[in-house]
Amino acid sequence: MSEQQRAPHLSAEQFRAQAHQVVDWIADYWESVGERPVLSQVEPGAVAAAVDGTIPDQPESLDAVLADVDQHLVPGLTHWQHPRFFAYFPANSSPAGVLGDLLSSGIGAQGMLWATSPAVTELEQVVLDQLARALGLSDAFCHLRDDGSPGAGGGVIQDTASTATFTALLAALHRATGGRARTEGVEQGRYTVYASTQAHSSLQKAAMMSGLGERAVRLVDVDPWTQQLDVDRLREAIEADVAAGRVPVMVQACVGTTGTGAVDPVAAIGEVTRRHGVWLHVDAAWAGVAALCPEHAWVNEGVAELADSYVTNPHKWLLTTFDCSTFWVRDRSALVGALSILPEYLRNPATESGAVVDYRDWHPQLGRRFRALKLWTVLRSYGLSGLRAHLRAGIAQAARVAELVDADPRLELAAPPVLGLVSFRLASSDGLGAGRADQLTREVMDRVNASGAAYLSHGQVAGRPFVRWACGGWRTGAEDVEQTWAELDRTLTELLPTR
Amino acid sequence: MSEQQRAPHLSAEQFRAQAHQVVDWIADYWESVGERPVLSQVEPGAVAAAVDGTIPDQPESLDAVLADVDQHLVPGLTHWQHPRFFAYFPANSSPAGVLGDLLSSGIGAQGMLWATSPAVTELEQVVLDQLARALGLSDAFCHLRDDGSPGAGGGVIQDTASTATFTALLAALHRATGGRARTEGVEQGRYTVYASTQAHSSLQKAAMMSGLGERAVRLVDVDPWTQQLDVDRLREAIEADVAAGRVPVMVQACVGTTGTGAVDPVAAIGEVTRRHGVWLHVDAAWAGVAALCPEHAWVNEGVAELADSYVTNPHKWLLTTFDCSTFWVRDRSALVGALSILPEYLRNPATESGAVVDYRDWHPQLGRRFRALKLWTVLRSYGLSGLRAHLRAGIAQAARVAELVDADPRLELAAPPVLGLVSFRLASSDGLGAGRADQLTREVMDRVNASGAAYLSHGQVAGRPFVRWACGGWRTGAEDVEQTWAELDRTLTELLPTR
Structure with missing residues (x-):
């Protein structure tokens, strides 16, 4: 080591340029994520087989990393920021949240x-x-x-x-x-x-x-x-x-x-x-x-x-x-x-x-x-009025889901809707036994999820499964609820053709 | 709520513009951080008194947030990415690490x-x-x-x-x-x-x-x-x-x-x-x-x-x-x-x-x-050769520190230097009792830290304090070691005027 090699830290100008590239990638991703299947369709092991984890000897460019992200990682993502992600609970990122987090990373x-x-x-x-x-x-x-x-x-x-x-x-x-x-x-x-x-x-x-x-x-x-x-x-x-x-x-x-x-x-x-x-x-x-x-x-x-x-x-x-x-x-x-x-x-x-x-x-x-920085950035960027508007949008969407479920004789609520969450299942009345209804409840959810149109998750009360439809995503609009309902309706009609 | 207010999520264009602003803030921060005192000089409660945590009713601009960061937060930061941060262990951010982390935030x-x-x-x-x-x-x-x-x-x-x-x-x-x-x-x-x-x-x-x-x-x-x-x-x-x-x-x-x-x-x-x-x-x-x-x-x-x-x-x-x-x-x-x-x-x-x-x-x-994404981005952006150059730079800097300590009769090693870390204290020989030497060891460190020129931390073995000088920061160059040594030398001369 007589001649010490210098570590290739990006210069300020390189960092600016590459960060702008990542920012553009994110903005494009958010704009287009709604066109992707919500739930990843890959088989176990597929991403691991496609991605090369070997640490290269020489530095690689950001372009190479982003190309691999596009080609190998994005298909393996279940998209939590997708407008029709209704599974579990929303796990929102947001533009303001990302900015606050970025600031925290930079300060380090x-x-x-x-x-x-x-x-x-x-x-x-x-x-x-x-x-x-x-x-x-x-x-x-x-x-x-x-x-x-x-x-x-x-x-x-x-x-x-x-x-x-x-x-x-x-x-x-x-x-x-x-x-x-x-x-x-x-x-x-x-x-x-x-x-x-x-x-x-x-x-x-x-x-x-x-x-x-x-x-x-x-x-x-x-x-x-x-x-x-x-x-x-x-x-x-x-x-x-x-x-x-x-x-x-x-x-x-x-x-x-x-x-x-x-x-x-x-x-x-x-x-x-x-x-x-x-x-x-x-x-x-x-x-x-x-x-x-x-x-x-x-x-x-x-x-x-x-x-x-x-x-x-x-x-x-x-x-x-x-x-x-x-x-x-x-x-x-x-x-x-x-x-x-x-x-x-x-x-x-x-x-x-x-x-x-x-x-x-x-x-x-x-x-x-320094996590307080991103929270503070979010709270100030939205203001109470904006935060309330966001919360109310999710609750209004869930009210619409509950209304649709209520009006559909094939379905029933599994529990009272609460805020942004509606829990429902196939109704067991009307000639359909509870066992078969429960089977169909799972089947309906699995088919909607496999279609990529939306992502719902499930729960169980008193031994009976139900579908959870959790609203509250920041990219979710009223049209996403209608579109998901249409897919659900279509799937129900397929599965219950005689009704 | 007959007329539902829309939550003020940033549009793609707003996000691009504001993210570029944050990126520029970070690039500027890194470029100028070496001119700031490493260890924050604020008194307990000063930041809390200056910052308004009230959630505003209406959205505030990113400009307002960044202005508060500059005015109220930066003076309250101890700068871990500072070239003369030698305390604890390095906790590196890096341009590539920030880019990978940003990508992960966006994907969410x-x-x-x-x-x-x-x-x-x-x-x-x-x-x-x-x-x-x-x-x-x-x-x-x-x-x-x-x-x-x-x-x-x-x-x-x-x-x-x-x-x-x-x-x-x-x-x-x-x-x-x-x-x-x-x-x-x-x-x-x-x-x-x-x-x-x-x-x-x-x-x-x-x-x-x-x-x-x-x-x-x-x-x-x-x-x-x-x-x-x-x-x-x-x-x-x-x-x-x-x-x-x-x-x-x-x-x-x-x-x-x-x-x-x-x-x-x-x-x-x-x-x-x-x-x-x-x-x-x-x-x-x-x-x-x-x-x-x-x-x-x-x-x-x-x-x-x-x-x-x-x-x-x-x-x-x-x-x-x-x-x-x-x-x-x-x-x-x-x-x-x-x-x-x-x-x-x-x-x-x-x-x-x-x-x-x-x-x-x-x-x-x-x-x-999704933390693997930032690690992968770092490993590929530097490559093994770049990572090694970074590690070796820190180790070479520590070797220089050890050499300076060794050559200075006022100081002694408290333990063998290891990789990027040198542990030293005031030498108790030469007419200086161990008790007084230990007191001066603390005093030297406190004065250097209070000067803002560098940040060192301390430890203790067998009841005796020592100063830890941990190299390995990504912004640290050979000149930062020399500059910190000069401050230490000056402080020692002040404290030990007769020697």
């Missing part, structure tokens, strides 16, 4: 400690305080109270709601054990957690990861129609565990379940958790952001008064490029108590003064990206 | 399941297979073996090495308990984990989060000069725990400790773990990527033969915009066994065929970003 700051980039931490505190207020959580979850005094709680951006739920459980365990869980470990078989049978699987995963094990999870029955948690059953389950000498640690209430979008009665659940001193975590991953609209503020009722922690995902319905999951706690000392560690190499005067927040103590990871 | 695909975007999963498999080979891990850690047959292991991109270490521990626990940890929870006080006293704090955090508790962690002594784990002490610690009826679950070997960059003797540690059937996790978060250079391939010696899992962070020294932590396991069944859950709404034919990888079972999170 790492906010593990306040000191490692104060603006990363403080913008996050400020933005989450204001978002908490806008969502109706009240200043009980804010870093700064309404009167400007320091709060006991606060918000943090996590990567996903799964991580938020996991950290909520660790905080709850910390509180329930007086800190002994972190030092001594958990006592096997002693602690229990609760949610409805419709709760997201991340609760089970959190129980597995925290050392409690799956056996700690109590899944409580729901109302057979609304799919909301039955508070009487919850109370009984907690009382039975207490009577048996176990320690109930956390109840997770769902505001918008992954299946049918059911909103659990948070206030009534909160009365139970308060009585028993159990941590109440509210999983509003999808639906919580709807509370930005005054007419939907009810979804977060009870949170301000009774919840201990709350999560909603701007990366789902709120136009913020993945990942951005906003998580709040009423008492940050439990969370930080469960997760803080201060090795020598992270010591610094700001931390030791106690005057700052070090977000590394608020989640499992140490390193962290 | 979510790869929780193979089916939710096959290309997201398969590109990750292909790229991680090839990177494993390039790092010398051998095909034992690949999805596809060298002969094209399916491997038992494989790689996955995690957000951070903390998460990788945590999942390694969960996999190790799964194997050690025959799967009972996930169902029944952990038995208190039964399981133990091991690493050197110099290991990263994420191991302790993993023990806390997994329900083992801090008491499960055994920190083993190191060689007082090299800071490498003492294998005899490790063997004794394991044997003592076994004799006491405890179950050793995992040993973490460090390839490049966070303090001094020490590389533990992985092969010798692996002989011990193999004998006792203990999971060997190798934390090569910073140093592992150096193995791309043939002359530094030694850092990963023993991994191919003896490790059970391995992590290195392309988002540190390998030019890949945060976050991108590459993690491999030899036996993926232990990892997936610890983390998999299949609720109804995620069932799909591809998953049930067993022919695909669903990465949601490889980490705590469910949702996941």
Whole structure:
């Protein structure tokens, strides 16, 4: 190495030129994505066989990379930004979200400690305080109270709601054990957690990861129609565990379940958790952001008064490029108590003064990206009025879907529509047995998905499958709903030719 | 809402124009960042007081956002992409990394399941297979073996090495308990984990989060000069725990400790773990990527033969915009066994065929970003030759730092320099007591950092502080080393006027 080779970092001019090329690629992709099949049609292994992962010896051009993206990757994408992506929940990117994220990539700051980039931490505190207020959580979850005094709680951006739920459980365990869980470990078989049978699987995963094990999870029955948690059953389950000498640690209430979008009665659940001193975590991953609209503020009722922690995902319905999951706690000392560690190499005067927040103590990871910047960019670029218009558009589209389902004798609702989500299945009346109806429910969805015209997903209640049609994509217009309905109608006619 | 307001999504043309504006902002930022103080000079609370987090009612322009970034955020940034950022470890963004990340944001695909975007999963498999080979891990850690047959292991991109270490521990626990940890929870006080006293704090955090508790962690002594784990002490610690009826679950070997960059003797540690059937996790978060250079391939010696899992962070020294932590396991069944859950709404034919990888079972999170795209873009844009040139530049800069320290009687090395990292302190000989020398070591670093000229961080061995000078930034040139040295020299002269 007498002559050191220089690494081929792009010059400022090369970067400008190539970035403009990528920007144009994205703009073109968004404009044309609606013409592609939503669900990728590739077979397992096809992309891996086509793509060469070998690291070349010499630098390759951006043109070569983009050509491979077009030829080999795009056919293997299921297009989440497609106007007729109605599966799972919307996972919106948005032009503003992409701009904010790009800015964050360019700055490349790492906010593990306040000191490692104060603006990363403080913008996050400020933005989450204001978002908490806008969502109706009240200043009980804010870093700064309404009167400007320091709060006991606060918000943090996590990567996903799964991580938020996991950290909520660790905080709850910390509180329930007086800190002994972190030092001594958990006592096997002693602690229990609760949610409805419709709760997201991340609760089970959190129980597995925290050392409690799956056996700690109590899944409580729901109302057979609304799919909301039955508070009487919850109370009984907690009382039975207490009577048996176990320690109930956390109840997770769902505001918008992954299946049918059911909103659990948070206030009534909160009365139970308060009585028993159990941590109440509210999983509003999808639906919580709807509370930005005054007419939907009810979804977060009870949170301000009774919840201990709350999560909603701007990366789902709120136009913020993945990942951005906003998580709040009423008492940050439990969370930080469960997760803080201060090795020598992270010591610094700001931390030791106690005057700052070090977000590394608020989640499992140490390193962290400047995610508040993209959220802030989105919130400002749309404004409340624009965000509400976006949310309302998805809800109006779902109302149209529900209307179409209602008017069609071949179909029935599987649960009440909630906000942007409609759950339906083949009606089993009219000479069609439930078994055959269920089979056809799957068949209809599979055919629509295979057609590439739209992408729907499914769920199950009381052993019966249903189709989920989740509106809320930023590129989705009324015509996309009609076009998808036409494909569904055609498929139903094919499958039920005699009716 | 009779007249539905339309959400103000940017048109394609608006997006192109605004994205070009952000790109120009970034190019300008990179060009001028070297003129700013590296470490932010703001007081706690200053950014929060300056920034308005209120969500405006009406949309605001990108100009307004960028003006606030310039005025209120930039002064609050500690600039990680600054040419004289020598603290912690480099956390490189890079032009190519930003381009790849931007592409991923625009595509906005979510790869929780193979089916939710096959290309997201398969590109990750292909790229991680090839990177494993390039790092010398051998095909034992690949999805596809060298002969094209399916491997038992494989790689996955995690957000951070903390998460990788945590999942390694969960996999190790799964194997050690025959799967009972996930169902029944952990038995208190039964399981133990091991690493050197110099290991990263994420191991302790993993023990806390997994329900083992801090008491499960055994920190083993190191060689007082090299800071490498003492294998005899490790063997004794394991044997003592076994004799006491405890179950050793995992040993973490460090390839490049966070303090001094020490590389533990992985092969010798692996002989011990193999004998006792203990999971060997190798934390090569910073140093592992150096193995791309043939002359530094030694850092990963023993991994191919003896490790059970391995992590290195392309988002540190390998030019890949945060976050991108590459993690491999030899036996993926232990990892997936610890983390998999299949609720109804995620069932799909591809998953049930067993022919695909669903990465949601490889980490705590469910949702996941298309991170392989930025890594692939970086690897191809630089090529092996370019990556090596970048790594060698950092190592050459550190060699120059070590030379300067060596030649200066006021200073001494605190440990052997390793790759891009030099650890030094004030020499306590020459009439300066160790106590006063240690005080001055801190003082010198604090003054250099406060000057804004450069940013250094610190560590501690055997109770004595030292300054860490970590080279490897993509914007750092030889002149930045000289300029920082001049500042250090000036500061030393100020503090030690009589010498």
